[in-house]
Amino acid sequence: MLAEVLTENGANVRIFSPRRPKSRILAKFGLSHLQQTLSMRRELRHWEPQIVVSNGTLGFFGRNTWKHIHVFHGTMVAHSLSDRVGRSFKDWLIKGIFGGGLSEAMSGIGATRVAVSQSCAAELKKYYGYRAHQVIPNGVRLNSDVEQIREGLIFVGRRESRKGYEMAVELAMAVKQSLSVAGPGDDPRTRNLGVLDETELQELYSRSKAMVFPSNYEACSFAVLEALTNGCAVITTKVGWIPELLSAVPEYERLIGQRNNQASFELPLQRVLSGDAATMSALEAAVSWTRENNSFERFSREWTDLINEHND
Template identity: 25%
Template sequence: MRAPVGGLFRHVADLTVELARRGHAIGIVADSGSGDAATQDRLDSLATHASLGIHRLPIPRLLGMSDATTPLKIRRLARELDVSILHGHGAKGGFCARMARLGKSDPKALYTPHGGALHFDPRSLQGRLFMQIERLLLPASDAVVFESAYAKDVFADKVAVPRCPAPVIHNGLAPAEFEPVIPTDDAADFVYVGELRMLKGIDLLVEALAPLAAADGRPATLVMAGDGPDRNGLTARIEALGLSGRVTLAGVQPARQMFARGRCVVVPSRAESLPYIVLEAAAAGRPVIATRVGGIPEIFGPTADDLIASDEVEALRTAMADWLSDPSRHEAAAVRRLAFIRDRFSLRTMADQVESLYRQLAQ
C-alpha cells in the first residue's frame, strides 16, 4: 500500500492481524516519503503480526521515477522472503504489486482498488491515463478483489471486466465492534464522524439542521467528529447560520466513543465506496441516516429503502425531521440492519474469503 491511513489501512491492518493469527507469514510495504507523525506508529503497531517485516519504499502518489525502481525492489524482496502472494491495496499498491509480478509465474499478484484510480473522471486527461494503466496491468493480475459490488461495477464501466477471478469480499468488523453502544443522557440528537470535506456533505448537514427542532420544541443539536481541509469553511458556515450553540466540533475522536454522544448517526456523503463508518454504526446498533451512494445499499440490505438521495439538503432535512418525530421506527430499522450485517460483514468472514482465494491461487 502507499499511505497507511483511512479505510484502506484499517482493512490491511485487520487482515494482517487475522491472517497472522491463523499462522500465515505477513509482510507490509508502505511508502517511505509520505505520512505524518502517527504514520510510523500505525505501522509499528503491526510489527508483532508482520513476521516478514515492515518495509518503507518510495511509492509516489502520482507518477514518478520510483514507479520504475520500487517494483524491482519489491520483486527482489519477494524472492528473498520466498512469498507466494503479493496483494496490492489501492491504485499505487496495486501498480507496484503487479509490476513486480510481470513476467513471473510466482508470486501471484492480487489487487484491491479501494476506490483508487476509480475516483478519477475518465473524461479528463489524467483519468484517461490512469484507466489505461489499469487496463494494461490487468494481464498481470491473478485476481482483482472488490470491497463492494458497487466498486466492481464501476471498475467494469471505467476500466474493463477482469478475466481473472474478481470476487466481492466485503470489509469486516471484529466481534467487539458488534457490542451495542448506548447514547449518554446528554447526547446530541445527531452525530457525524468522518473527514471534514465537502465531498462528505458536511455543508448539507448543517444546512439541514438549521430549522429543525426536537419533539419537545427545543432546537435540534449535532456533534461532529473529525478534521479535514474544509474545517474552516464549515466553522464559518456554522457561525453564519447561527448554529454555534447547537453544533459541537469535537475534533478527531474514536467512532464508537462518538456514537455514545449522538442519538442518530448521519452520513450525508456525496460519494463513498464502502464506508467503515456506516458499518461501525450499524454494528453498534445505532440508527443511521445515510445517502444512497457507493456500496452503502449493500450494508443497509433490507433497510436500503431508507437511504436518501445525495446532494439534496431537503431530502436530508426530511429524514432528520422524521427521526426527531418518530425515532422508534429508525430504532427498529437499526435492529434489522444489525441482524443483516452480523455475519456478512464480520472480520472472520472477510478473512475466510481472502484466505481461500490466496490458497486457490497459490496451488
C-alpha cells in the same frame, strides 16, 4: 486489518510502503504511482514472497514468481468524477482520472481482483474493462456494549465536499441539533472531537442518535459499517455498499437521501429524531443484517479461504 487476519493464520506478513517518487516528469503526468510500484517490486523480489496483496494504485508488478491479489476500495476514476471541488482541472484530469486511473487499472492486470462491494465491482467493469473475481466487503469488530439511550448527531471522516460535510453541517443546523465531528480539522459551527481511536469511535457510535453522512462517493465505508453495527442510524445516500444493504433491508430506504439534494435528507433525519416506529424498525433490521454480514469474523473467514486457495 487484513495483516492481522493473515498473521492469526500463521503467515509471515510484511508491509511494504512506497518510497517518494523521484521523477518530476512522471509526477507531472500523474504517473508517480507506477514508479513507486516498480520500486516496491525490486524490494519484493529480494524478499521472494509467496503471495502479494496490493491495493489502490500500487500493484502493477509485471511478471513475477509470486501470486498476486489486488484489492479495489473503489476506483480512482469514479472517485475523481464524484468531486472536483478544490482541484484545478489539470490536477483533477491528469492526476486523478488519467494518472491515477491508469495506474490502478494496470494494477489489476494478471491479479486476482477483489472488490469491497458490488458497486465497486461494477466500476471495474465500466471503467477498466475487466471483472472482479470476488467481492469481499469490509468487516468491523462488533461491540456488545451498545447504549439504549442516544442523543446528538455525528459526522465521521474528513471534512470533504465529496463526503457531504457542508450539507451535514447545514442539516444539523436546520433541525436545531449540534453536530459532533470525529476527524481532522476545526469548525466553529461544530463540536470538534479530533481523530478518535477505535475504542473512542465505538463509544461515540453507541451513544449517538444518528450519523449524518450525505456522501457523493464511497465503496464500502468503514464509518457506515461501524455506526450501524453499533446501532447508530446512518442518514446517507445510495452509494457504495448501501445498495447491498437496501437489497436485504428495503425498508431502510426511509433513511436514504439523494446526492447533492439537502432537502431530501430532512424527512429521513426528522424520522430518526422523532423515533418514528417504522424507521426504528428499519434501523433495527439493518443493524441486525450488518452485524451478521460485515463482522470482522466473516471478513476473516472469507479472506482466509481466498488465501488458502492461492496457497494450493
